[in-house]
Amino acid sequence: MPDRPTDPRTGRPLGLLRRRVRTPRQKLLASLVTVAVVLGLGGYGVARLTTPEDRSxxxxxxxxxxxxxxxxxxxxxxxxxxxxxxxxxxxxxxxxxxxxxxxxxxxxxxxxxxxxxxxxxxxxxxxxxxxxxxxxxxxxxxxxxxxxxxxxxxxxxxxxxxxxxxxxxxxxxxxxxxxxxxxxxxxxxxxxxxxxxxxxxxxxxxxxxxxxxxxxxxxxxxxxxxxxxxxxxxxxTNSDEAKALANFGRVDAARALLVQDTRSGDHYTDTLKAAFAASLKGAPYEPQLFTSPTDPTDEGTTANTFRQITHLICDTRAETVFFAGRHTQLRQFINALGARGCVDRPFTILTGDEGSYLGADEKLDRGALKARLTVRYAALAHPDAWKPAPGRPVPxxxxxxxxxxxxxxxxxxxxxxxxxxxxxxxxxxxxxxxxxxxxxxxxxxxxxxxxxxxxxxxxxxxxxxxxxxxxxxxxxxxxxxxxxxxxxVPIVELAPDGSQRFVQLAWPENRPPTTACLPPKRG
Missing domain, CATH: 3.40.50.2300 (Response regulator)
Known part of the structure; x- marks a missing residue:
């Protein structure tokens, strides 16, 4: 067998595995380091599990x-x-x-x-x-x-x-x-x-x-x-809004009906439908009902209900529809009524201040507002309410x-x-x-x-x-x-371009307050 080449520095044959022999002292130190690492990682894990998460x-x-x-x-x-x-x-x-x-x-x-x-x-x-x-x-x-x-x-x-x-x-x-x-x-x-x-x-x-x-x-x-x-x-209040709307519109109850949400616990809707119902005493038609989702900002399935309600509205002699519901359902109702079969008949929707959301609602069908459909709501404020304009003096x-x-x-x-x-x-x-x-x-x-x-x-x-x-x-x-x-109470009309057009001021008491502005005694 020929001689193996050797490493000129050590004289050992090349290709052989080196064996490192550890002294007892080295073995002890290695064991201690291993234990420390394991304990450290374990402690870190325990700390992660037991320390409350920072949720600030x-x-x-x-x-x-x-x-x-x-x-x-x-x-x-x-x-x-x-x-x-x-x-x-x-x-x-x-x-x-x-x-x-x-x-x-x-x-x-x-x-x-x-x-x-x-x-x-x-x-x-x-x-x-x-x-x-x-x-x-x-x-x-x-x-x-x-x-x-x-x-x-x-x-x-x-x-x-x-x-x-x-x-x-x-x-x-x-x-x-x-x-x-x-x-x-x-x-x-x-x-x-x-x-x-x-x-x-x-x-x-x-x-x-x-x-x-x-x-x-x-x-x-x-x-x-x-x-x-x-x-x-x-x-x-909703009652005052409804009074102002009624004073403004002078609605004929015989040609009006109410569309209302049956979901209870929503204080805006509950009191608005009560106020509208009080304004429609003697109306010949029972309210048309829908039920909004628990979260009324969800779309839900109410659009399907409104498609059916529009058919029933066409069966009536109504010209004015009072709507008691939130803005998502109001938009769905407007979209449905804009596509009604009796498009030759004009309708006016009157509602509360949730109508103010519609101007920025991208899902609103602007074409519906051109289909002989007028949407007016009782706003809480409007930038044109206290601006003088030709033919519209400020109170x-x-x-x-x-x-x-x-x-x-x-x-x-x-x-x-x-x-x-x-x-x-x-x-x-x-x-x-x-x-x-x-x-x-x-x-x-x-x-x-x-x-x-x-x-x-x-x-x-x-x-x-x-x-x-x-x-x-x-x-x-x-x-x-x-x-x-x-x-x-500013009465505002939703224009076909989505703008919110001021119509005129209305008052719960049917006229502006006196200069004294002192509320009367109430029971």
Missing amino acids: CAPGVERPEGSSECVGVSGDGHAFGIPELQEIAGLIGAENATLKDGEYATVAVLLPLTSTDSGMRVKVLHEVQGAYAYQYRANHESNSETPKIRLVLANTGKGNAHWRATVDRLIGMTGAPDRLRAVSGVATSSTEVRESVAALTGAGIAVVGTTITADDIANGPGPGHNRYPGLARVSP ATGGSVVAYGTFVSDVARASKQPVALADGQAIVAYDAMATAVHAIRQATPQGSRFPELADVVTQWPQVKGSLRVEGASGWICLDNYGNPYNKA
């Missing part, structure tokens, strides 16, 4: 268990993951950063900021813009009145599903340094909103509703009707050109782009903030920096007469129960 989004905001939404309260510029809110949240955060500890009271805007419904997202943006517009006025253009106002955004989540956690956080903010003194927003007449209002007012916090219109989320005379002590609203009472012009100047600060005003949401939110600030400052004793919590909720009975709020949407004169008296 920002100070005061976190993702609830099982949800990806950021829910809670923030005034530091946090936008809750909603790109559309980034600019306005930043403006609020910047304004709040200028305030010094001890010189401000806090007002929260409570809304479903992370709603996935496109109509609600638009509404939320406009309401926050309107609220900020008045916060800026209160802090910079009110003759240095005190206290200054800190504004925070409070998110209740999609469908207000997480209202409880957010409301609990607000209740915990009534002491220093926040000194929460009022909550605005609370903008939908739903069960969750009703429970939110009950919890907040039960904790002694003043609440100013922007677009809640349900009659049963309100206070009134008689035993058991002061369920929400400290609640005020700047929008008329001498009930509102003013000057108050609306002030709002226009203020809201221009809320966005680099012009703020959309046609749906009225920014206008109403501005007025709600104005009402909240009015109560806070009226309740502040001479020489004090801010009011006591209990003193703010007692202010509503005095918001009337010369102490009324000169709102951009009209005068806000509250009765003893916090409800606006004879508030201006």
Whole structure:
């Protein structure tokens, strides 16, 4: 056998495997390292399993268990993951950063900021813009009145599903340094909103509703009707909306019918259909019924029902249809009625303020509005309501050109782009903030920096007469129960191009209030 080549450095044959012989000391060290690694990884795993997951989004905001939404309260510029809110949240955060500890009271805007419904997202943006517009006025253009106002955004989540956690956080903010003194927003007449209002007012916090219109989320005379002590609203009730519509339209009940949602628990729909039914006493036709999904922003199968209802409407002598339902179903009904068989007959649909969503609804069939179909709704506010126009003079009472012009100047600060005003949401939110600030400052004793919590909720009975709020949407004169008296109701028509055309102002009492604007005694 020939000799194997050897390594010239070591003299060992090449190709042979080297054997490393470890000393006992080396073996011990290797074992200790292995054990340490295993224990370290195990400890890391145990820590991962036992340490609570960090679900925070920002100070005061976190993702609830099982949800990806950021829910809670923030005034530091946090936008809750909603790109559309980034600019306005930043403006609020910047304004709040200028305030010094001890010189401000806090007002929260409570809304479903992370709603996935496109109509609600638009509404939320406009309401926050309107609220900020008045916060800026209160802090910079009110003759240095005190206290200054800190504004925070409070998110209740999609469908207000997480209202409880957010409301609990607000209740915990009534002491220093926040000194929460009022909550605005609370903008939908739903069960969750009703429970939110009950919890907040039960904790002694003043609440100013922007677009809640349900009659049963309100206070009134008689035993058991002061369920929400400290609640005020700047929008008329559904009953007042229905009265204003009836006064405007002078509808012949013999040629009218009601289409209504049978889903109960929706306070907007429940009270609207009751108000419409009261206006249609003596009508020859029973209501046409549909049932919306549990979440009325879902499409569901109601479009099929409306296709059938349009056939039945064609069988009647009706000319006017009162619609008691939410905006998704309203859009479906309009689309169906636009494709009706009796297209040669004209129809007018009258509905509540949910009609304001239709201007931005991309699923609305604009062609339906050209098929001899007129859609009119009782709006909460409209940018043309207090603008003089040829043949349409502005009423001498009930509102003013000057108050609306002030709002226009203020809201221009809320966005680099012009703020959309046609749906009225920014206008109403501005007025709600104005009402909240009015109560806070009226309740502040001479020489004090801010009011006591209990003193703010007692202010509503005095918001009337010369102490009324000169709102951009009209005068806000509250009765003893916090409800606006004879508030201006703009009647708005949905034009074929999707624009929301102002028709005229209507009044629950059939005429504007007197100069005194003092609600009459009611039983």
